[in-house]
Amino acid sequence: MPVRLYLNTVGKTFTMHLQGGTSIPVVSNVDFAVEAGECVVLGGPSGAGKSSILKMIFGNYRCDEGQILITCNDEIVNIADAAPRQILSLRQDTIGYVSQFLRVIPRVSATEVVAEPLIAQGTSEEAALAKARDLLNRLNVPERLWNLPPATFSGGEQQRVNIARGFIAHYPILLLDEPTASLDAVNRSVVVELVDEKKAAGVAMLGILHDQDVRDRIADRIIDVTKFKIAA
Numbered sequence: 265m266p267v268r269l270y271l272n273t274v275g276k277t278f279t280m281h282l283q284g285g286t287s288i289p290v291v292s293n294v295d296f297a298v299e300a301g302e303c304v305v306l307g308g309p310s311g312a313g314k315s316s317i318l319k320m321i322f323g324n325y326r327c328d329e330g331q332i333l334i335t336c337n338d339e340i341v342n343i344a345d346a347a348p349r350q351i352l353s354l355r356q357d358t359i360g361y362v363s364q365f366l367r368v369i370p371r372v373s374a375t376e377v378v379a380e381p382l383i384a385q386g387t388s389e390e391a392a393l394a395k396a397r398d399l400l401n402r403l404n405v406p407e408r409l410w411n412l413p414p415a416t417f418s419g420g421e422q423q424r425v426n427i428a429r430g431f432i433a434h435y436p437i438l439l440l441d442e443p444t445a446s447l448d449a450v451n452r453s454v455v456v457e458l459v460d461e462k463k464a465a466g467v468a469m470l471g472i473l474h475d476q477d478v479r480d481r482i483a484d485r486i487i488d489v490t491k492f493k494i495a496a
């Protein structure tokens with residue numbers, strides 16, 4: 265299986281400029297790869313640096329040391345030194361991010377919110393909306409809500425719209441940031457199925473999952489981030 269994502273001796277230290285330049289060392293020498301078709305889960309206690317690693321890969325946090333190499337078509341791109349414009353383009357076609365929370369867009373219906381990433385990748389509106397409805401159905405979002413903007417939906421309903429949006433498009437690399445937090449058992453199982461389908465499609469996934477049951481069902485490997493912790 266080709267390696268899709270490789271973190272090569274990655275390090276991150278936050279510098280608090282408003283607190284006299286105080287340094288908060290987070291991780292160093294982070295070194296692992298994720299292959300196509302596998303789901304790797306980051307483990308370790310709160311504060312170990314799991315979210316910081318995901319955010320560096322997505323380009324939200326700057327990577328201070330090392331390289332974050334991703335395979336994109338036949339090219340290898342280093343996120344650590346990619347220009348902002350290149351990162352935005354990778355987010356459209358190459359790296360997806362499924363977070364716990366939906367960023368609500370006023371006046372846009374749930375179906376359109378879900379379909380949008382697929383339309384951005386070039387699928388026709390009709391086909392993308394049909395796939396969006398199918399995912400909302402699989403995730404047990406009641407049909408009466410599909411044409412409404414999700415702003416007034418319950419927390420769980422918004423989360424399921426967000427999962428549908430995160431899984432609808434094809435990204436060779438998919439980052440999962442607690443996608444099942446506070447979902448019920450039935451919908452957790454739907455997420456497990458969606459992850460299995462992405463594995464079958466050759467997607468490389470890296471996730472944070474505190475839910476032990478889901479973690480056991482989807483993780484091919486668990487990487488304990490504690491080993492990358494910089495001693496205080």
Ligand SMILES: Nc1ncnc2c1ncn2[C@@H]1O[C@H](COP(=O)(O)OP(=O)(O)OP(=O)(O)O)[C@@H](O)[C@H]1O
Nearest residue numbers: 278288289290308309310311312313314315316317
């Ligand atoms: N933007 C930031 N500015 C300053 N410090 C930060 C920032 N983001 C994270 N940190 C610090 O980096 C450390 C690692 O945080 P991170 O959120 O990556 O941990 P985590 O393993 O994901 O924790 P949790 O399981 O609680 O979400 C923490 O000490 C945190 O305070």
